[in-house]
Structures are given as structure tokens and as C-alpha cells.
Amino acid sequence: QVQLQESGPGLVKPSGTLSLTCAVSGGSISSSNWWSWIRQPPGKGLEWIGEIYHSGSTNYNPSLKSRVTISVDKSKNQFSLKLSSVTAADTAVYYCARIRITRDAFDIWGQGTMVTVSS
Amino acid sequence: DIQLTQSPSFLSASVGDRVTITCRASQGISSYLAWYQQKPGKAPKLLIYAASTLQSGVPSRFSGSGSGTEFTLTISSLQPEDFATYYCQQLNSYHLFTFGPGTKVDIK
Numbered sequence: 001q002v003q004l005q006e007s008g009p010g011l012v013k014p015s016g017t018l019s020l021t022c023a024v025s026g027g028s029i030s031s032s033n034w035w036s037w038i039r040q041p042p043g044k045g046l047e048w049i050g051e052i053y054h055s056g057s058t059n060y061n062p063s064l065k066s067r068v069t070i071s072v073d074k075s076k077n078q079f080s081l082k083l084s085s086v087t088a089a090d091t092a093v094y095y096c097a098r099i100r101i102t103r104d105a106f107d108i109w110g111q112g113t114m115v116t117v118s119s
Numbered sequence: 120d121i122q123l124t125q126s127p128s129f130l131s132a133s134v135g136d137r138v139t140i141t142c143r144a145s146q147g148i149s150s151y152l153a154w155y156q157q158k159p160g161k162a163p164k165l166l167i168y169a170a171s172t173l174q175s176g177v178p179s180r181f182s183g184s185g186s187g188t189e190f191t192l193t194i195s196s197l198q199p200e201d202f203a204t205y206y207c208q209q210l211n212s213y214h215l216f217t218f219g220p221g222t223k224v225d226i227k
Contacts, residue, residue: 105165
């Protein structure tokens with residue numbers, strides 16, 4: 001059973017870079033699935049950030065594209081998110097998720113990690 | 120960009136009630152529509168994909184229908200564990216994912 005676990009700092013300073021990692025267990029990141037990051041500000045809805053394939057191919061939400069980098073480390077079976085120039089508006093629970101092989105929905109989610117942007 | 124709207128945004132219901140939530144897309148999205156359930160402090164859980172296909176392990180009281188621009192999620196007989204927020208999600212032709220604003224189902 002594939003499981004995902006997010007990790008990273010819970011507090012980031014304004015104008016800094018948010019960095020998170022998603023560890024994949026119980027399966028290989030080199031499977032036929034794409035992998036994704038999604039966030040949810042406190043009390044609000046879900047926002048898709050972007051996705052990556054094990055080859056390194058990526059797609060990003062146009063609203064965040066200029067600040068987002070998603071990368072993959074096959075040797076560690078994990079993928080990562082970097083979001084630069086953060087502001088308080090980036091405060092959210094960040095989830096990593098697996099995309100179904102048909103690339104139409106997110107079938108496995110991590111538990112989420114809260115990141116607060118504050119000085 | 121394709122926008123998703125959900126109605127109602129809030130729903131008060133009793134155990135045993137039949138509940139229907141609607142998701143509308145600003146443009147046709149074929150059947151690329153999924154539904155999720157989220158409980159407080161938890162990650163969303165996939166219920167339905169491709170508009171009407173039940174995800175493995177999801178109770179059969181959940182069902183989905185629709186295509187094009189209008190979709191529905193139905194819970195045939197609401198159970199205590201079903202009180203949660205429900206989100207629809209679409210995949211557009213540019214391979215970008217968008218979520219609806221959510222529908223909170225609360226206890227009457």
C-alpha cells in the first residue's frame with residue numbers, strides 16, 4: 001500500500017523559500033503515476049500547485065508558476081516542492097498526492113503539513 | 120480558465136437523508152470530474168472519478184453522475200461518518216487541475 005509523508009519546516013519567513021519533501025513508501029516513485037502538490041489555506045478550499053513525473057517532466061498552476069519548482073529524487077524515492085518569495089498568503093496546509101494512472105484524479109494523499117509564513 | 124461552482128455551499132441534513140450536491144463547470148469538461156470528502160484536520164479522500172466511477176473501498180451509498188457542465192454527487196442515505204466537506208475537481212484540456220469551493224454537510 002503506497003503511503004506519502006510530507007516533511008519540512010513549519011515556519012518560513014516572508015520573502016523566503018518554502019521547501020517541502022514528500023517521501024513515497026510502499027511503492028516506487030518510478031511507477032506510471034504522476035505526483036502532485038496541493039495546498040489549503042486555513043478555513044479555505046484546495047489549490048493545485050503542480051505535478052511531476054519520475055522523468056522530471058512537470059506542470060505547474062499558472063498562478064504560481066513563476067515561484068514554484070517541483071523536483072524528483074528517484075534514489076530516495078521522494079519528490080520536493082520549492083516555493084520562493086513567500087508571503088502570508090502562502091500560509092497553508094501543504095499536501096502531496098499521487099495522481100491516478102489515467103491522470104484525472106488524486107487517489108492517495110499524504111497527511112499534510114502546516115506551513116506558516118511569518119517573521 | 121474553467122471555473123467550478125458548487126451548490127449548495129452549506130447543507131444541513133439528518134442521518135438517513137438523501138443528499139445531492141451539484142458541481143457546475145463554466146465550460147464543458149467531458150467526464151473529467153472527481154469528488155472528494157474531507158473531514159476536519161484530515162486529507163481529502165477520493166470518492167468518485169470520471170464523474171461516476173466509485174473509488175475502491177468507498178461505500179455504495181455514494182454515487183456520481185453527469186457530463187459536460189453539470190455533475191452531481193448523491194449520498195443515498197446519509198450516515199454519521201458522512202458529515203464532512205465535499206469538493207469536486209476537474210482536469211482541463213491543458214492538463215491543469217481545479218477544485219470547486221466545497222460543500223459542507225452538517226448535522227441538522
